[in-house]
Amino acid sequence: MTLAASHKIVVTFSIGPQRLAIPATDLREIIDPLPTTRVPGAGDFAPWVVNVRGAVLPLGDLRLPLGINDPNPAERPEDARRFLVLEAVIGGEPTTVAVMADIVHEVATIPSTSIEPLPATSMWPSEFVEGLFKGPEGEFVLIPDLSAIFSAMAQRAAVA
């Protein structure tokens, strides 16, 4: 991660009430939702697969690893939903994974100094969060640690 650089370009999106940001370099593309196929026994982190232009990709749900609770899922507009296709390194191997987002906001450039580590006592799982910063409306925007999340998924899958 290039947190050392003075600025960071991120893409912000929301899952339920939670705003998230991922480095633009990790994002391959944003696509409209595709028909999903359930994978029996694959676990809660990545329970589906989708066909992204001929490649069968696992479709992940960041809700569970990040402990995001959405009290009113019905309020999320159906036509704003997107899939983010991400490149992550899992166990040393580059892997492509899709994750669901309820809405994608913008591409933002944020000063690296504004990124803070997770407070010692927080409601988020520290092993899956790289840091957070304050968004334009004063809310906290989480930067998830995608490699850690996907590696944990792979390990869960292996023991399942």
Place this chain on the structure above:
Amino acid sequence: MSDDLIAVFQEELAELLESLERGLVDLQESPEDAGLINQVFRDLHTVKGSGAMFGFTELAAFIHDFETAFEKVRAGAVPVTPELVRLGLAARDQIPGLVNGDADPDGDRVAILNALRDLTSGRGVEIADIEEEIEAEFVTSNSPATLRFKLSEDALALGARPDILLSELKDLGATQIIADLSDIPALDDLNADQCYVAWQMQLPAGVSEGDVEDVFMFADAEWTLTASEVNEVIERDEIDDLLSDAPALDTPTPQQQAPSEKAPAASEPAASIRVPAARLDALMDSVGELVTVEARLTELARHSRDPALLSTAEEVTRLAARLRDATMTMRMVPMRTLVSRFRRLILGLSSDLGKPVEFVVDGEDTELDKTVIEKLADPLVHILRNAIDHGMEDPAARAQTNKDQVGRIELSATHVGGEVHIVVRDDGRGMSADKIRAKAIERGLITAEAQLTAGQVFALVLEPGFSTAETITELSGRGVGMDVVRRTIDGLRGVIEIDSKLGQGTTVTLRLPLTLAIIDGLLIEIADERYTLPMSSVKEIFELPLDKRIASRNGDYLDIRGQFVPFVRLRHLFDCEGEPPTEQNVVVVESGDARMGVVVDRIIGTNQTVIKQVSKLQQGARAISGATILGDGTVSLIVDVAQLLAMSGPLIEPKKEVAA
């Protein structure tokens, strides 16, 4: 030096080393074969030449000594002995380390070279004669000769130094050195990296072609050596005539044809081209996508009922099938690429264990998908090692049982329908079905009442946990790692069959699909989800009897023509919601000797299935071996029949007779 060039060298080196290894191992069997000796020599020579060209001077020096030893073999002065082959192989094994620049802390390299030198110069008196003989072979003429040379276009860029070449030639006694400047172009056309100057010179009598070859060893140059009159003074324009006759430089003079090892390489036509494996993979991916799109097109055309569209779709189907077949053929690699490794293994084990073994290979030309070949190497090594280590008796024991003292291990590969059968057969002590059975009962793998066929009993050695440290001697080690072998073969969608006769030997048969990329699939539906079953494992399909609609407490069995066949409900296995429809179907699948019924809602039909791997993130998925993309763009999971059989119920469901 660019990385690209290094990569080319590495690739070439790998092939040369393989060829070298094969040559050496084959020499063991036919030590008199001059062709083989020449091949080994040629390989060494090429490795040395290109190694030096790419700056691996240490490698070149090492091989030079290695080559010197084999020169004597080639001259017929030193016979090929097992010891020589052993040293040759050991020397060959040092080459990758030399290329990587690994240090040699134990002095292995020097020791090998010394041993080779001692071995090849064992008879000191003869050596002098031999060296003379070798010299004689190379000498083109006992009279003075004219040498002409010109560096190739890119020789300077590759590091050739004409000044060094000239001084080396001077050391050989070259006189009347004349530079030919006629090829130098106008300044505007001049490429500063290219040497346009050619040279001609007189070499004294006694300088052999081999000496000149040594000078040009590391430089890419065209040169000719022709006999000349002793005191002939060559006129300037005469040289120009000679030099302007450029093609003549390529034509070997009669003298040059003498070293026979050059001939075959030069005359080989370019009938094949080298393609990086990654490009073939990319092509296969594209063809896979094409097959998927073709399925969608066919579906659309069927809906539209437009005759023009229908016939076009049909045409595309035909072309896609042809393209698919052509691409799959391109990925086929002969078994031969694996076999040399096995010969080496057997050779080593045979001498280590003191069990002389004859290794017979049949069907080296049988072709398999390159992915299958790559994954097959380790399991086969395991099976072969077992065959010689545990299957084969020592010579004394063989003598007692009136067997030939030299054991025999056969490896054969044949095409049978859509499969390749790879058989490893030994004539060793074989396995006792009764003992395996007793052991499996002891280990709790089967019940004492289980009725198993002989094949099923032998298949027990493939179970994890079958073999432990204290196995009965006859089986010792037979199960070690065999579960790993089975997992690999399962992963290739193959099947292992074992047959053995006590005292007569063991036969292991691997049945493998021809390709991993595209299979025929049976598309089925449960609870509005579509899954694919590999057609090769589907035996029959029928309607589920109404009385079996509800799961029974006593286990689900079907009576198929007098045999009880267990079955599994895919809806249960895959946690589907909702109630099953009244009419359901049973697909009977088979893997190895085990078979079972799979209850599904509906059969949709057969299709061409392009197999896509499921990501690591989802490897916990139950009984799923991969995924495929259907005509409408959605993903269908491919059911892993072998895993399904393994996870449903006890280890192996014997085909119980109803009457029993």
